[in-house]
Amino acid sequence: MSTTTTTHYPASTRTEQVETRTLCVLVDNEPGVLARVIGLFSGRGYNIDSLTVSETEHEKHLSRITIVTRGTPMVLEQIKNQLDRLVPVHRVVDITMAGPSIQRELAMVKVRGKDEHRMEALRLADAFRARVIDATTESFVFEITGASEKIESFINLMLPVGLVEVSRTGIVAIARGPEAMLSRA
Amino acid sequence: MTEMTGAEMVIEALADQGVEHIFGYPGGAVLPIYDALFQSQDRVRHILVRHEQGAVHAAEGYARSTGKVGCVLVTSGPGATNAVTGLTDALCDSIPLVVITGQVPTHLIGNDAFQECDTVGITRPCTKYNYLVKTIDDLPRALHEAFHIAASGRPGPVVVDIPKDIQFAKGTYARPKEFQHKGYRPRLEGDPDRIKQAVEMMAAAKRPLFYTGGGVINSGRAASEHLRELVKLTGFPITSTLMGLGAYPAADPQWLGMLGMHGTWEANWAMHDCDLMVCIGARFDDRITGRLDAFSPGSRKIHVDIDPSSINKNVKVDLPIVGDCDHVLADMLRAWRALAPAPNPSPQAGEGRAEALKAWWAQIDKWRAKKSLAYRVSNDIIKPQYAIERLFALTKDRDTYITTEVGQHQMWAAQFYRFQEPNRWMTSGGLGTMGYGLPASVGVQLAHPGSLVIDIAGEASVMMTMQEISTAVQYDLPVKIFIINNKYMGMVRQWQELLHGGRYSHSYSEALPDFVKLAEAYHAHGIRCEHPRDLDGKIREMIEVKRPVIFDCVVDPAENCFPMIPSGRAHNEMLLGDAAASVEDAVTEAGKMLV
Numbered sequence: 001m002s003t004t005t006t007t008h009y010p011a012s013t014r015t016e017q018v019e020t021r022t023l024c025v026l027v028d029n030e031p032g033v034l035a036r037v038i039g040l041f042s043g044r045g046y047n048i049d050s051l052t053v054s055e056t057e058h059e060k061h062l063s064r065i066t067i068v069t070r071g072t073p074m075v076l077e078q079i080k081n082q083l084d085r086l087v088p089v090h091r092v093v094d095i096t097m098a099g100p101s102i103q104r105e106l107a108m109v110k111v112r113g114k115d116e117h118r119m120e121a122l123r124l125a126d127a128f129r130a131r132v133i134d135a136t137t138e139s140f141v142f143e144i145t146g147a148s149e150k151i152e153s154f155i156n157l158m159l160p161v162g163l164v165e166v167s168r169t170g171i172v173a174i175a176r177g178p179e180a181m182l183s184r185a
Numbered sequence: 186m187t188e189m190t191g192a193e194m195v196i197e198a199l200a201d202q203g204v205e206h207i208f209g210y211p212g213g214a215v216l217p218i219y220d221a222l223f224q225s226q227d228r229v230r231h232i233l234v235r236h237e238q239g240a241v242h243a244a245e246g247y248a249r250s251t252g253k254v255g256c257v258l259v260t261s262g263p264g265a266t267n268a269v270t271g272l273t274d275a276l277c278d279s280i281p282l283v284v285i286t287g288q289v290p291t292h293l294i295g296n297d298a299f300q301e302c303d304t305v306g307i308t309r310p311c312t313k314y315n316y317l318v319k320t321i322d323d324l325p326r327a328l329h330e331a332f333h334i335a336a337s338g339r340p341g342p343v344v345v346d347i348p349k350d351i352q353f354a355k356g357t358y359a360r361p362k363e364f365q366h367k368g369y370r371p372r373l374e375g376d377p378d379r380i381k382q383a384v385e386m387m388a389a390a391k392r393p394l395f396y397t398g399g400g401v402i403n404s405g406r407a408a409s410e411h412l413r414e415l416v417k418l419t420g421f422p423i424t425s426t427l428m429g430l431g432a433y434p435a436a437d438p439q440w441l442g443m444l445g446m447h448g449t450w451e452a453n454w455a456m457h458d459c460d461l462m463v464c465i466g467a468r469f470d471d472r473i474t475g476r477l478d479a480f481s482p483g484s485r486k487i488h489v490d491i492d493p494s495s496i497n498k499n500v501k502v503d504l505p506i507v508g509d510c511d512h513v514l515a516d517m518l519r520a521w522r523a524l525a526p527a528p529n530p531s532p533q534a535g536e537g538r539a540e541a542l543k544a545w546w547a548q549i550d551k552w553r554a555k556k557s558l559a560y561r562v563s564n565d566i567i568k569p570q571y572a573i574e575r576l577f578a579l580t581k582d583r584d585t586y587i588t589t590e591v592g593q594h595q596m597w598a599a600q601f602y603r604f605q606e607p608n609r610w611m612t613s614g615g616l617g618t619m620g621y622g623l624p625a626s627v628g629v630q631l632a633h634p635g636s637l638v639i640d641i642a643g644e645a646s647v648m649m650t651m652q653e654i655s656t657a658v659q660y661d662l663p664v665k666i667f668i669i670n671n672k673y674m675g676m677v678r679q680w681q682e683l684l685h686g687g688r689y690s691h692s693y694s695e696a697l698p699d700f701v702k703l704a705e706a707y708h709a710h711g712i713r714c715e716h717p718r719d720l721d722g723k724i725r726e727m728i729e730v731k732r733p734v735i736f737d738c739v740v741d742p743a744e745n746c747f748p749m750i751p752s753g754r755a756h757n758e759m760l761l762g763d764a765a766a767s768v769e770d771a772v773t774e775a776g777k778m779l780v
Binding site: 031043089 | 305306309310313314315317319334366367368369492493494496497498501
């Protein structure tokens with residue numbers, strides 16, 4: 001009898017590459033639905049990198065949840081199947097795998113400072129096409145929209161000119177082209 | 186359209202759903218519903234249990250032995266939390282239940298009111314779905330949807346939490362017509378192309394094997410019939426999980442016995458060496474697969490399951506088919522007949538296949554010759570295996586239902602009680618809930634008043650829900666609690682012997698009750714048997730007594746359950762009983778981590 005040490009549990013996950021995916025989930029906007037989705041992720045040990053949610057079809061009371069998650073291909077398949085199994089979930093689309101897509105995030109960035117720092121903050125904001133949405137004599141709040149990497153760069157640049165606070169929406173995503181992601185008839 | 190209170194709606198909805206029995210326990214937050222029960226002259230018959238966990242297990246037994254939805258009514262707070270073990274058990278084993286819980290009035294929710302708990306929050310991960318009904322207008326829909334969700338697709342428990350003010354509120358109730366849920370649509374039919382591909386793979390296989398599970402039982406009687414026909418037509422060997430026992434008759438020569446951790450030598454070796462595995466309604470659970478990277482390495486795998494999330498969860502399969510076992514098996518039968526691998530159709534077709542599979546069957550017969558369930562019979566002490574063999578021999582020609590608790594006795598029951606029919610075997614498979622069997626037997630007996638219902642129990646498990654014998658006495662339910670009494674938590678002791686140097690830490694019950702006197706205290710009938718020569722006579726006595734019986738069968742305290750795949754090992758590394766001497770070094774360090 002061999003004496004190799006191993007376990008009952010899947011060992012293959014260690015050898016498979018971890019991938020990042022963006023999932024769009026159409027759900028009934030009912031009490032507890034977000035708890036079901038989040039509970040599924042925490043209960044089964046899945047990752048959430050980002051999560052956004054808002055009602056998108058008011059007459060049907062449907063909300064769209066955008067989740068950015070990480071895992072091996074086998075775990076990602078599980079995540080999609082487990083989400084699809086929840087009673088209030090209408091559809092799950094893996095927007096990363098479904099074809100070309102656009103992913104955007106919005107951030108509000110508060111910078112505090114005087115003199116040269118203020119001028120530099122405004123110059124950088126202009127370069128990133130960030131808008132000033134609040135200003136005092138010693139602060140600005142910028143609004144910036146874009147891919148996460150762009151927002152990340154902008155925040156890093158704001159650090160030395162007086163960054164004090166950031167608020168980010170997390171990612172929303174949509175497929176390119178004419179096809180729409182609809183609820184099941 | 187009728188005007189009535191929320192409490193009356195509950196009774197109406199239950200009656201409209203054809204519910205005859207509901208298991209429950211009253212309390213402050215469900216008093217209006219209990220009042221409605223009283224005033225409706227028991228249109229739905231209420232069975233008063235002794236603990237809410239017992240109510241849920243009884244409903245599970247009822248559901249599993251009938252194929253209907255089991256119903257439970259409990260109060261808020263502790264009533265709901267006591268039901269959680271049963272809900273989790275039902276979720277793991279895919280048992281359809283509707284559990285109605287009382288809740289504090291809506292204006293007090295979130296106020297830490299008396300007997301308040303966040304029932305929907307607590308039960309969200311242990312139900313298929315749950316509702317908190319906040320307006321009377323939502324109540325009829327929630328109740329009927331609950332039954333639809335519980336029973337359809339992969340079945341499971343559904344909780345409907347009803348605040349007390351909603352129970353008092355008046356609203357209109359209409360008997361629902363056929364309705365469709367707005368989003369929930371379980372898929373029943375399998376993809377015909379894949380089914381065709383599956384039977385082609387089956388026709389080409391040299392070492393095929395059916396591996397079936399609880400999904401076949403859940404899919405209904407017809408699924409078992411289709412399975413039997415397909416197995417006969419193909420001539421393939423068949424094994425099943427703990428949950429699937431009875432779907433295929435154990436007396437049939439194509440039956441290899443149960444597989445998995447305590448499965449037979451032939452079933453596990455056939456799993457390991459097959460070239461085609463046809464998995465139907467089973468889920469590649471860790472008790473089945475053993476070491477995953479050594480699981481059936483040379484086989485192609487077909488997996489039929491109604492739940493897409495069960496597919497490719499633990500084991501990657503070559504051909505997944507999402508659908509209900511009944512539908513898919515019926516389609517497979519048609520496709521197999523259309524393929525007609527033999528010149529003559531059935532029954533010759535089966536024989537033709539048997540010829541092609543001759544080498545495979547010869548190999549299986551060699552594994553069978555190991556007689557992996559063999560044990561040393563004693564003339565002085567009752568061996569637990571012997572007790573179950575005798576119980577089987579003396580009850581097999583009767584209309585018998587078996588429930589169990591969890592542990593060694595459960596595995597021996599699975600090995601030695603040879604089930605011929607589905608829905609006759611009620612055991613806690615996924616969750617492994619000690620204390621399941623006694624209340625489950627109460628539910629089974631209620632559904633089948635004239636049948637012989639036996640809980641094959643362990644003395645440790647049965648103490649967890651012993652109070653339900655009082656329920657059995659109250660309702661004249663003549664259940665037989667057949668306790669395999671070895672004074673140990675036997676499976677714990679077995680693992681301590683194998684893994685922890687025989688240090689039996691807290692696995693010995695030093696102060697067991699006198700089970701005969703305990704039976705008498707409950708106004709039940711008590712029997713003790715300590716010697717093999719008395720066993721048959723006392724089992725007959727147990728069968729003949731038309732009252733609840735507690736049978737204290739005192740067995741060899743040191744017996745272990747074999748065969749066994751030690752943790753962290755593969756199917757072809759299993760231990761046999763007479764290999765007991767080599768057991769000590771059989772478990773790897775990593776295996777010790779695994780239970």
